[in-house]
Amino acid sequence: MIDWQYSESIESPEIVSIKKKYTNYIGGKFVEPKSKKYINTISPSTEELLSKVPLSNEQDINSAVKAGKEGLEVWSKLTPNQRSRYLFKIARLIQERSREFAVLESIDGGKPIKESRDFDLPQVAANFFYFAGWADKLDLSWATKSLKPYGVVGQIIPWNFPLLMLAWKIAPALATGNTVVLKPAETTPLTALLFAEICEQAGLPPGVVNIVTGDGSTGSLIVNHKDINKIAFTGSTQVGKLIQKSLAGRDVGLTLELGGKAANIVYEDAAIDQAVEGVVNGIFFNQGHVCCAGSRLLLQESIHDQFVKKLEKRMQSLRVGNPLDKNTDIGAINSKEQLDKITDLVNEGVEDGGELFQTQCELPGNGFWFRPTLFTNVQPSYSIAREEIFGPVLTTLTFRTPEEAVEIANNTEYGLSAGVWTEKGSKILWTADRLDAGVVWANTFNKFDPSSPFGGYKESGFGREGGRHGLLSYLKASS
């Protein structure tokens, strides 16, 4: 019997030149941190040191916010059409350099190149194009001219889609006339710093986009800065709550996009093979580092065994390994810290009594890796059914009737996304109507479009990103 192994097919890393040390990007200039301190950024797939980036302190944040205020003077005096043109230019430059960005994203963050190349970068460009189009049509968006930009917006983004989250934040903020101080995640700062070069290439006026790196303390300095007008945060619910507390009583706008524990409901009358694909995509996309991941599989009891058998077989064909190999389906876990968290939760699931299935794939020696994992025989009370694992771990629950499916799906503190699988249209609508989730996908999962608003209910946050609603997150009513 032939065992056909695919030879390595590596996307060349040579297109990217990573500097030994980076600076902040403030007021249109690449400036050394006044803190004189740096943090290391490593490749999660090899644990090699890639570079050092500033650990920005209070003085650095002061300069960045000050630059943002100065930038606002210029930016707000431009015509909407001029702002639009800058955004279009950024979008085109990203397209031109998309391979470079994709490779860097995979090196720094660990995601497979096929995703950074075919998902992240096209989406990044699409978001800039989309909001570039809105920039000179804002008076058409909400039929009122009393909406004004906040001013200087502090933006703190996560490590799962580093450049895409930057695009989700910066594009609408700039389109609505704000300027930004953006802090990329501690473990994935490099594509944001490369984006600073794009701003320079596009000739963006100084101070309109300011990028500062650092850790949680840096983020806190931005949130607590007296001259910041709005905070937009994507990350954990825990940190989101801290930010909300810090801002209480201050005239600072806030939008939060936080955690999730989405239900992916598969009814017995679904197209089973496509549902298996959708469930796999729902949880194993981007190593499961997705806030809207379909991490709870809700199976109708009548198809449980057949579905699980097909799912396990499909999971075995997932290829885990080098993110730069074009045939890799699942890359590296983003950090040691995240790997530990996933491992702990999975161990807890086993102790609680969940039945564990993991694929047989070989894992590389260095770096942070976790096998695609499926839990069956799980009760809704187990922590693996309640807590956001943020890794390639799927938890299966069962239901008997549509009513019960909805009840289990909503039995969570989160409400970001959900999936419904059935070939019966009326059942899709009935179910979607009753789910407390910001986005409900039917017979598909993890689909994004810049024109579609994204955001959560309950502890998954508030405010919307994308679409016409996404503009509102950066505009406030003025008298």
Add this chain to the structure above:
Amino acid sequence: MGNIKTFGASMQWSNVLEMVHESRIDSVGLNERVNSLATRSIKKDSKLEALSMVVSMCDLTTLEGEDTEGKISQMVAKAIKPNPLDNSVPSVAAVCVYPSLVGIAKEKVQNSNVKVAAVSSYFPSGQVPMESKLLDTKYAIDSGADEIDIVINRKAFLEGDYRKVYDEIVALKEVCQDVHLKTILEVGDLKTYENIRKASLISLAAGSDFIKTSTGKLSIGSSRQACYVMLKSVLDFESETGVKAGIKVAGGIRDAKDAIRYLVMINEEMGSDWLNPESFRFGASSLLDDVLKQIKKLKTGAYQAGYYFPRG
């Protein structure tokens, strides 16, 4: 239920009906999966291995009114030694001809391991009475055919008479006995994925050893999507009955790159158990030459003109 003899039938009619009625396919999701498998990057050694597999899985085919004994002799020679200058290139799996030419083909393959397949049952339309289909098939087998490629009754299928489609295949399998039976669904006539799945299940249940996409006589031949529907049907049928059938894709597969995409799909969806000529075949006329050129290119770096390769 009629009193049919069931030499080859693998599943009773009532069970077939149940499976057929469960056919639900989401075309958007299916296309997405098939397209995503097409992004696999097959390079270097794995590519050479794939190309060699493709050659060994080819049914080198000529099905024209103009076919003569001379033409068949040329093709058989090429089937046995696709590239006389490179002995590492294997023989193809079979040659595929009309029944009247089985005798000469059989004579020419001699003791090579190339099989002779005949299309029968009034290929490609199948629009004759059952008696004629049986006679056509019996003639091919009596002439020495190792494999028989029949067409399903699309008239009956599209009229909703699934039972007739099933019964006819059962009867033809009875004529075939041990002779390998490949049943052509003609996916270009069936159009929808649900139809392809239904026809697959009916054909498998009736005892087909292989299900095959197309006759190659329509402008819509094989597609990776159709193959995906068929392979899922084969897997589901196996899990239901334990019977492992094979798949042949034919019609419109013209280059090595496309052929490799089929192999990737078989490899990842079915597993390496199916990566051999006993389980997977390509019906091909022009595909083989492109594969031979690609093998040459991988080995020497030179992409050679067609006249470096013998015609078949």
